[in-house]
């Protein structure tokens with residue numbers, strides 16, 4: 714019975730909202746002298762990615778999962794100035810915040826990072842506003858495909874253990890952007906189910922989401938994929954095919970003509 718003495722069954726009672734945990738009482742979650750603590754790694758990598766032009770102007774974000782705890786960069790933060798105390802910590806099972814920073818709101822990327830944890834059992838997710846990803850999303854329609862480039866070998870096959878070979882084709886799906894980033898949650902889930910082997914999703918005119926078993930794998934995938942995206946844009950500029958074929962690509966000034 715519920716507390717109002719009515720006949721509602723207890724299992725239909727909405728759980729009482731847990732009081733938000735203040736930053737003061739939960740600083741231990743993000744305070745460590747260990748450079749490999751997730752809070753310190755997120756700060757380090759956000760700063761590094763800023764210098765690569767991947768997360769400038771507050772765009773993009775990084776999240777790391779450590780056991781049941783999910784560490785998230787906050788919304789609207791200048792990534793190169795971010796500190797461990799700016800981070801959110803979320804309990805994966807209960808979806809309750811274990812820690813909220815004093816000033817920042819949760820990132821709009823949060824539901825998209827949760828997609829990676831829920832659907833792929835990822836250990837970390839990276840979102841960048843890479844210009845190469847944006848350019849590729851304008852040059853390819855539904856998929857980015859590239860083959861016969863050495864750097865492909867840094868990307869996992871996905872369908873079985875091991876990495877792609879030089880002659881394999883790396884395929885990354887592209888979805889359309891929406892007005893509010895959190896509304897990408899369902900389209901991203903759908904494309905992740907349609908491409909069960911991919912470690913990344915490109916969002917047209919926006920950027921890219923990349924995940925991995927842990928943050929260091931995700932970092933490698935992000936660097937390797939961005940290298941391939943940037944290279945593909947240059948290759949297309951010279952009319953060179955990205956599928957490994959030797960012939961020139963048909964050049965067309967109509968931006969509606971996409972590669973296949």
Ligand SMILES: CSC[C@@H](O)[C@@H](O)C(=O)COP(=O)(O)O
Pocket residue numbers: 770771772773774786787788789790819820821822840894
């Ligand atoms: C430059 S604003 C970019 C945001 O709308 C969003 O795309 C993004 O990547 C970061 O969202 P945020 O809520 O600031 O973590």
Ligand SMILES: [Zn+2]
Pocket residue numbers: 772773840841842894919920
């Ligand atoms: Zn974004």
